[in-house]
Each structure stands twice: as C-alpha cells, then as structure tokens.
Amino acid sequence: MDGENGKQGQGRAARLLLDSLDGYADPFVLCDPDDRVLYTNARYHELFPAAPPQGEIRGWGFEALLRRVLAGGETPDPGIPDPEEFIRLRLAQRAALAGRSLSEATIGGRLFRRVEERTPNGCVITSYSDITDLKQAQEAAERNAARLAAAVEAIPGGFMMMDEGLNYLVWNSRYPGIGGTTDAVIRSHGNVRETLWLQARRGDYDDLRLDPGAFTAGQVADTPCLATLLRCQAARPPGQRPTEEEMEAQVEWHLLRFRPGGRVDGDNAEREGTFRVAGSGAVIEFRRTYTPGLGWVSLYTDVTERMREAEETAAARAAAERALADLRAAQASLVQAEKLASLGGLVAGIAHELNTPIGITYTAATHLKDQAARFRARLEGGQLRRAELDEFLDLVAEGAALLEANAGRASQLVQSFKNVSADRTHDERRRFELGPALEELVVSLGPAGARPGTCSAWIARRG
Structure with missing residues (x-):
C-alpha cells in the first residue's frame, strides 16, 4: 500500500514538474547526451511552429529537428541564408559545447538570446529569451547617449x-x-x-x-x-x-x-x-x-583673449581720452594765443590811431612853449610891439584849439575802445543808443586795419 502511494506521489510530482516546465515563459528544449529531444515546452512550439507537435517530438535528433524547422519555411537565423551552412555551424557549436554559451538569433522578425548549457550528465538545455524590446531600448539609450555626447562636445x-x-x-x-x-x-x-x-x-x-x-x-x-x-x-x-x-x-x-x-x-x-x-x-x-x-x-x-582685448580696449580708451584732453588744452591754448594776437593787433592799431592826435598835441604844445619863450624875451627886452602881441594871442588861441581837438580825438578813441571791450566781456543787458554805439564800433574797428573810406555808418535819427 505504501509503495502504491509512493508511486502515486511520484506521478503527481512528475505531472506538476511537467506542468511547471510547460508553463515556463521562455521557449526551451531539453536533449539527452546523444542530442535527442527529451522535452519541449509549449512556448517552444509557438516559436517554432514547423517543429513536430509536442506529443511527437520526443526522440527526434537535434539535426533532424533543425532540418524539419528549415523545411517548414522557418529561418532561425537570417544572418546565415544557406540552410546547410547553418546546420553545419549549429552542430559544430553543439559538439564543442562544454559549459554554457550565449548567442543571438533573429527568429520570426524578433531578436532572441539563445542560451545553451550542457549539464553534468551530458544533457543540453537550449532556451530562448526575447530581447527585442531590451535591445531596442539599449539601442535607443546608445543613440541618446551619442546625442548627449555630441551636445556636450558642441x-x-x-x-x-x-x-x-x-x-x-x-x-x-x-x-x-x-x-x-x-x-x-x-x-x-x-x-x-x-x-x-x-x-x-x-x-x-x-x-x-x-x-x-x-x-x-x-x-x-x-x-x-x-x-x-x-x-x-x-x-x-x-x-x-x-x-x-x-x-x-x-x-x-x-x-x-x-x-x-x-x-x-x-x-x-x-x-x-x-x-x-x-x-x-x-x-x-x-x-x-x-x-x-x-x-x-x-x-x-x-576668456584670456577676451580679457586681453578688454584691457587693450581700456588702454586705448584711456589713451584716446588723454589725447582728447591734450587736444582740448591745445585748442584752448590756440584760442588764447589768437585772443592775445588779436589783442596785440588791436592795441597796436589803437596805439597807431592815438599816435596822430597825441603827436599833434605834443607838437602844438612844444611850438607854443617855444613861442612863449620868444614872447617873454621880447617882453622883457622892451621890444614888444602891439602887432607881435596880437600875433602871439592868435597863435595861442590856434594852438589851444588844436590841443583841444586832438586831445578830444584821443579821448574819444579811448572811450570807444573801453565801451566795445566792456560789451564783449559782459552779458548784462542795458539800454543804449544805436547810433553812438555803431559810431563807437566803427571807431574801434578803425585801428584793426580798415582803410579810410572802406567803412561808414549812416544812422537815421528820430526827431
């Protein structure tokens, strides 16, 4: 009775094991040491529909299984289009298999990782894992990494x-x-x-x-x-x-x-x-x-070059500002020199204009002095006559008139120069008569080199 129960338990365990293997997510095939099929799960037949049915595949040799799959139109590896070459290569791989090997194969348009492992008792387990999505994700990650590297490098x-x-x-x-x-x-x-x-x-x-x-x-x-x-x-x-x-x-x-x-x-x-x-x-x-x-x-x-250019620009700007300051100083100096030159010319002209009335005044004064000395000598010698007295008085009157006229002329020139100079240096507004102002201006411009008769003023006076 115990033996019968033991057999039943073993049978139940075997069925559970087979059910578990059949429900395994990855397709796989188990071959004995002579490379004959012992077991395949349902997923294997979904992957290779040209293979013998699951209930008939046991005992098939691995080479015969490969030929059956190829004859059914399946192409386990498009990378090797010649069927005989593919069979030869796969048999050589199986014969050389000592431990565990990994390879990739494209089956039905999907990429699979093929894992083959020889067990200690000589059996060979071949499983297939669909890595299409993983491979695509890896390739996408590699493309993104390449894009990132290119962006970083740029x-x-x-x-x-x-x-x-x-x-x-x-x-x-x-x-x-x-x-x-x-x-x-x-x-x-x-x-x-x-x-x-x-x-x-x-x-x-x-x-x-x-x-x-x-x-x-x-x-x-x-x-x-x-x-x-x-x-x-x-x-x-x-x-x-x-x-x-x-x-x-x-x-x-x-x-x-x-x-x-x-x-x-x-x-x-x-x-x-x-x-x-x-x-x-x-x-x-x-x-x-x-x-x-x-x-x-x-x-x-x-930023070495940029800093150097900035320093050069700053130095050039400073040099330009210094040059501009020097230019402005030179301009101011030239303006001052021109002013001094103009003033010198004006003073020379004024001196020239003043020289005439002052010279006449001096000549008249010295002449009167000489005549007065002769008159005194005649008077003290008792030799003065009435006609000589009248002549001397006429001479004095004429000399006085000459002195008055030329002294007035000199005074007029000086006053005109003072008025024009004051008007040029002061901005204060004041009332003035236009006629006299123009006359003073003409008088002040006379020493600047104007020839007689080249400048005249006509003023229509009211009243």
Missing part, C-alpha cells in the same frame, strides 16, 4: 558633470585642457577627491597658507581639517613640502566647498567666478551649479 567651453558623490560622469574634450589635466587623468581618478589628492601630491597647494586670524576659535574647533591645516602650516618651514597629514587636510578643506552652505570662510562650490591656470596663465571663467538628486554641472570658458 558646448563652446569646457563642460563637466558630477553626481552627488562628486564622481565624474560626463565631460567634453575641452574640459581637461581648461582644468589643467588630461582625459586619462580624469578617467583614472574618477572623482574629485582622487583628483584633489593628485593635485596635492603634485604640489599644486604647496603655497596654500591660511591666515589664522581670519577664523574664530569656534570655527577652528568645529572644522577638524582646518585645525589640522593651520597647525601643519605653522610648523612647516618655507620651501618645505607638506606632510601627508597636511595634504590630507588640504584635500578635506577643498572638499568642504561642496557641502551645503560651503566652507566657514564663505567659499562655496556653487558659484561663478574666474581663476588663472597655473603654468599657462590662461584666465578661465567658470559657473558651477548644484541640483539636488542630480549633482553638479560646471561650465568653463577660456
């Missing part, structure tokens, strides 16, 4: 992206040169910490000297790497390389820029600014931003 300056762990993700070909490194270094030092260590050992931070007075005691106590850095720097003589402890503190000090809020000295990695590359002296403008959940994006632009 960025005019340097571009670099890091994740939140400061691991390098993407960069273009211009970034290494701008950052003073190489593509090989970035690939071999996959994150910022390793790069900082490389730079520290290279000596990039040997001249880093922090001012202890720039930090409070609380800031130093709350920042262990800062305390270590200040202590090591104080103990290191000038010209000596930092110790391993100091270099580690340098690295940690630089990394603090990437924490929320930045460092205690206010330096924050999420910012924009400029820096100068050691060695080349290139001026780099950068902008670094952080997006929670994504990481860091950095843009770098070489």
